[in-house]
Amino acid sequence: MREKTVNLKRLSEHLGLSQTTVSRALNGFPEVSEKTRQKVRDAANKFNYRPSPSASSLATGKAGIIGHVVPISEHRMINPHFSDFLAGASDAYAKAGYDLLIRAAQENQEADIYRDFVSRNRVDGVVVHGPRVNETRIQFLQSIGIPFVVHGRAGGEEHSYSWLDVDNRSAIEKLTNYLIDQGHRRIALVNGLEIMNFAHRRRLGYAAALADHGIGIDPDLISSQDMNEPYGYETTIAKLDMPDPPTAFVYSSVLSAIGGMRAANVRGLLPGQDISLATFDDKLSFLQANGSGNSLPYMTSVTSSIQDAGRRVGEMLMDQISNPGAPPACELWKTDLLIGKTTGRPHAG
Amino acid sequence: MREKTVNLKRLSEHLGLSQTTVSRALNGFPEVSEKTRQKVRDAANKFNYRPSPSASSLATGKAGIIGHVVPISEHRMINPHFSDFLAGASDAYAKAGYDLLIRAAQENQEADIYRDFVSRNRVDGVVVHGPRVNETRIQFLQSIGIPFVVHGRAGGEEHSYSWLDVDNRSAIEKLTNYLIDQGHRRIALVNGLEIMNFAHRRRLGYAAALADHGIGIDPDLISSQDMNEPYGYETTIAKLDMPDPPTAFVYSSVLSAIGGMRAANVRGLLPGQDISLATFDDKLSFLQANGSGNSLPYMTSVTSSIQDAGRRVGEMLMDQISNPGAPPACELWKTDLLIGKTTGRPHAG
DNA sequence: ATTCAATTCCAAAGCGCTTTGGGTAATTTA
DNA sequence: TAAATTACCCAAAGCGCTTTGGAATTGAAT
Numbered sequence: 001m002r003e004k005t006v007n008l009k010r011l012s013e014h015l016g017l018s019q020t021t022v023s024r025a026l027n028g029f030p031e032v033s034e035k036t037r038q039k040v041r042d043a044a045n046k047f048n049y050r051p052s053p054s055a056s057s058l059a060t061g062k063a064g065i066i067g068h069v070v071p072i073s074e075h076r077m078i079n080p081h082f083s084d085f086l087a088g089a090s091d092a093y094a095k096a097g098y099d100l101l102i103r104a105a106q107e108n109q110e111a112d113i114y115r116d117f118v119s120r121n122r123v124d125g126v127v128v129h130g131p132r133v134n135e136t137r138i139q140f141l142q143s144i145g146i147p148f149v150v151h152g153r154a155g156g157e158e159h160s161y162s163w164l165d166v167d168n169r170s171a172i173e174k175l176t177n178y179l180i181d182q183g184h185r186r187i188a189l190v191n192g193l194e195i196m197n198f199a200h201r202r203r204l205g206y207a208a209a210l211a212d213h214g215i216g217i218d219p220d221l222i223s224s225q226d227m228n229e230p231y232g233y234e235t236t237i238a239k240l241d242m243p244d245p246p247t248a249f250v251y252s253s254v255l256s257a258i259g260g261m262r263a264a265n266v267r268g269l270l271p272g273q274d275i276s277l278a279t280f281d282d283k284l285s286f287l288q289a290n291g292s293g294n295s296l297p298y299m300t301s302v303t304s305s306i307q308d309a310g311r312r313v314g315e316m317l318m319d320q321i322s323n324p325g326a327p328p329a330c331e332l333w334k335t336d337l338l339i340g341k342t343t344g345r346p347h348a349g
Numbered sequence: 350m351r352e353k354t355v356n357l358k359r360l361s362e363h364l365g366l367s368q369t370t371v372s373r374a375l376n377g378f379p380e381v382s383e384k385t386r387q388k389v390r391d392a393a394n395k396f397n398y399r400p401s402p403s404a405s406s407l408a409t410g411k412a413g414i415i416g417h418v419v420p421i422s423e424h425r426m427i428n429p430h431f432s433d434f435l436a437g438a439s440d441a442y443a444k445a446g447y448d449l450l451i452r453a454a455q456e457n458q459e460a461d462i463y464r465d466f467v468s469r470n471r472v473d474g475v476v477v478h479g480p481r482v483n484e485t486r487i488q489f490l491q492s493i494g495i496p497f498v499v500h501g502r503a504g505g506e507e508h509s510y511s512w513l514d515v516d517n518r519s520a521i522e523k524l525t526n527y528l529i530d531q532g533h534r535r536i537a538l539v540n541g542l543e544i545m546n547f548a549h550r551r552r553l554g555y556a557a558a559l560a561d562h563g564i565g566i567d568p569d570l571i572s573s574q575d576m577n578e579p580y581g582y583e584t585t586i587a588k589l590d591m592p593d594p595p596t597a598f599v600y601s602s603v604l605s606a607i608g609g610m611r612a613a614n615v616r617g618l619l620p621g622q623d624i625s626l627a628t629f630d631d632k633l634s635f636l637q638a639n640g641s642g643n644s645l646p647y648m649t650s651v652t653s654s655i656q657d658a659g660r661r662v663g664e665m666l667m668d669q670i671s672n673p674g675a676p677p678a679c680e681l682w683k684t685d686l687l688i689g690k691t692t693g694r695p696h697a698g
Numbered sequence: 699a700t701t702c703a704a705t706t707c708c709a710a711a712g713c714g715c716t717t718t719g720g721g722t723a724a725t726t727t728a
Numbered sequence: 729t730a731a732a733t734t735a736c737c738c739a740a741a742g743c744g745c746t747t748t749g750g751a752a753t754t755g756a757a758t
Binding site for chain 2 (some may be wrong): 091105120122229266270
């Protein structure tokens with residue numbers, strides 16, 4: 001039962017060929033005849049030969065691995081958004097023969113990890129998660145010369161590196177505009193942490209929509225924290241309990257929107273009727289019906305699949321790894337506005 | 350700025366020592382004097398020397414990587430449960446100098462991937478996710494001889510391999526008993542897919558509690574599917590619309606419980622008052638307040654942190670890798686019953 | 699002073715692959 | 729038929745580390 005570990009040497013001896021020829025046959029080099037190549041392939045299959053990744057990576061300098069380093073600390077990056085992103089990325093990697101490697105980073109360890117990655121090429125490239133408003137990793141990665149793609153953007157030199165981002169600003173602007181069109185004037189923004197670039201941009205979109213309609217910004221209607229369910233709940237409760245409560249809520253994540261729904265429920269308000277709830281929706285898979293999925297979207301939202309984003313980021317990174325010379329690639333994804341059942345005209349207060 | 354890639358050879362030349370000595374000094378072998386060792390360490394730090402993982406893994410046969418292979422297909426394994434598990438595991442790995450590798454598997458590819466992992470040791474061990482009732486991977490992994498730990502259990506030879514599981518049966522039994530004690534007689538079970546071992550066991554716990562109280566099982570009150578929000582919603586709605594609806598619901602996951610809450614809301618029922626909702630709670634981080642966390646638990650639940658489970662499984666696997674001779678380790682975790690606000694005595698129907 | 703053991707270090711042989719720099723046989727051109 | 733390509737194939741040199749099997753030095757014991 002135990003797999004007999006057959007290596008290049010043994011395989012080539014068995015075939016009566018040199019290691020060179022066998023290696024070239026397997027790797028598709030033109031210097032070997034089709035007949036020989038086929039013979040080699042058959043033998044490789046028969047003996048279940050698989051080249052050792054450490055040996056070939058030692059010889060080529062290619063690891064065949066993409067690295068994801070995630071901060072494990074206070075602001076948990078490993079969350080449902082992340083896992084959906086991973087699902088997309090790992091699928092793309094698997095199809096192209098890459099593996100996905102995750103390393104958890106304590107506070108301020110990230111630079112060390114990147115340096116470690118590159119100095120002995122444990123990985124061929126990295127994806128950068130959760131860029132901040134003041135992002136330092138990008139410059140650093142450029143300086144140590146490792147291929148990378150950012151999921152999101154930092155400010156500044158946007159065309160000096162590769163990234164994929166959704167148009168957060170216009171997404172939330174669109175959503176806010178819709179609520180305003182419905183007649184809402186007091187609209188709360190339950191945002192993510194605004195040191196994160198995406199949350200910062202969403203705030204801008206919110207502000208722009210209000211400004212376009214001559215509605216002043218009430219700072220009491222805005223909050224900014226890590227996006228989780230209790231945050232959405234607490235914030236919504238607090239705002240509902242204001243003397244002059246908002247009639248509509250915009251959430252930066254379905255996770256906090258779920259908390260908002262719970263808050264509405266507890267306060268006896270039916271979303272869509274007594275109160276309007278809308279959200280940015282990453283199409284997290286645990287919220288998707290896995291059957292035909294023909295059910296109408298429940299919440300009014302602007303949507304963009306973070307799983308698709310993960311897949312695409314993975315592809316972009318692999319492209320960049322295989323053509324080192326190519327210029328940075330940037331993609332800005334638009335979002336779809338979906339009208340669900342959780343919004344309506346403001347309730348006669 | 351570009352990192353100068355200093356290797357063992359260069360480092361030893363600079364020190365005027367042999368590669369052997371430098372290697373041994375760094376790896377803590379006793380054959381080298383403390384004075385020399387310190388000198389070597391200092392130089393290594395100064396030049397930022399880091400051994401190449403591919404080279405050392407080629408020489409030692411150790412990859413320094415733990416593999417997680419996850420089916421990417423229909424039954425999405427990459428979900429919030431998985432990401433919390435990963436958060437724990439990757440933290441444990443990082444502390445011990447291991448990396449975490451994920452490979453997405455298409456249907457029926459798993460065995461191939463394991464074979465690939467072991468035949469050229471890309472990884473030193475794997476963790477097995479989501480064991481089924483009829484589980485084939487365990488035997489296979491034993492036969493190809495790679496260290497592994499199962500998150501969960503399969504039936505059969507429970508002491509022939511290492512696993513960590515929560516006591517799913519007693520957890521749901523406990524929860525169901527509590528509801529029965531509250532006076533409920535018609536209790537719905539919104540279970541996970543019962544081809545999964547954990548869901549099968551939970552079903553047994555549910556059945557045992559009912560049987561203990563002489564309550565018959567109504568198959569119409571039981572459902573079994575992938576645990577996501579829409580499933581929880583649809584199922585709850587459907588059951589609520591029955592002629593003789595249940596007064597209490599037990600969910601196998603907070604993900605479907607959230608859907609259940611939504612259903613209650615839509616039907617105008619307040620959990621804890623008009624209807625009772627209880628769930629198995631893996632303490633998913635997105636549902637945890639990230640501050641002091643002193644908020645009372647909202648839902649009545651049996652809880653066990655899947656993130657802690659991930660951490661522990663990681664540790665167990667690393668232990669097993671470093672003592673290959675050791676007997677299998679098994680841990681069965683108890684759950685805590687927490688009384689929240691979503692349950693109460695049955696409503697006078 | 700001599701012997702022996704412990705200490706400290708080293709040269710060189712792998713680990714399994716890729717790739718350079720030819721070589722030889724088969725095929726085409728003059 | 730001889731010369732020049734072309735098609736196929738190979739030996740051997742790394743890639744950067746660990747580890748085997750000594751060798752040289754030191755200090756204590758005789």
